Amino acid sequence: MGHILAIFSVVVWGGTFSSTKALLDSFSPAEILFIRFFVAYIFLSLLCRSYIGFSGFKNEWLFVLAGGSGGCLYFLAENIALTYTTASNAALLVAINPLFTGLLCYLLYGKRLNMYFGVGFTLACVGIVLVVFRGDFSFEVYPLGDMLCIIAGLIWSCYTLLVGKISAYFSHTSSLAILKRIFFYAWLWSLPFALYSSPLLEEDLSVFYGRFFEWSNCINLIFLSLVASGLCYLAWNVSVKHLGELKASTYIYGVPVVGVGVACVALGEEINMYILIGGLLTLLGLFISQK
DSSP: OHHHHHHHHHHHHHTHHHHHHHHTTTSOHHHHHHHHHHHHHHHHHHHOOOOOOOOOHHHHHHHHHHHHIIIIIHHHHHHHHTTTSOHHHHHHHHTTHHHHHHHHHHHHHOOOOOHHHHHHHHHHHHHHHHHHHTTOOOOOOOHHHHHHHHHHHHHHHHHHHHHHHHHHHTTTSOHHHHHHHHHHHHHHHHHHHHHHHOOTTTSOHHHHHHGGGSHHHHHHHHIIIIIIIIIHHHHHHHHHHHHOHHHHHGGGGHHHHHHHHHHHHHHOOOOOHHHHHHHHHHHHHHHHHTO
16 A cells, blocks of 8 residues: 555656646746645645644644645755756756665664665666656756755655654554644745745736636646645655655655656657666666665
């Protein structure tokens, strides 16, 4: 079940790039972020009426940090990075997240990385390079954007470890209730960024609210809020609970592969030999990493 939920999350997250890109014509990155987690929080509140009571500042800070890392700072770092670097660089650099997770597990918990993890990581990275660059290996360095991508990967690793710790402390608590608390802090974190970047005070209110009633914007916002945020974060958190932080994190290898595959299907981009071989290598690396 843990593997199935991780695969579900990765497949959906791989398709979110196209939805986010479409929304950027009408909304700022921070606005999209705020709307995603606000709507997802309402959705989870309707699904789950149970509530986690206050159990001390130490435990509460875990939720605050989880909401800030996985719910806000990761997406801000990634979205800002895309304005300074290429999508190919971003897809490649963010996908090294499992290595950060492994290093953090070693530094914080003393969990050693075995040979399978190293071999799987190497194969997956080679596969991702083939998929992302599709035979054109003209890799250019964009210092600020590339560094933000690396930081985004590190932030997601921190979120994964925080979810593991929360799941251990609240092992008898509903996963829905846990995620609801995390999302509450996620949209609180994103609120000041959304207000700062919102054109609410600079344009006609009819134009401002009109963005929400365009059918394409509605569909993409619903997809990002209910499916990519509400359902996928729940699936990811449960996956981390069952598989552990390290095994779950290796599924992140599949995000750029799925993203390219969705672009080929949705946008009619060509599928060539490099994509097929790279996809197989990535899957093989993912399989070996699970040993």
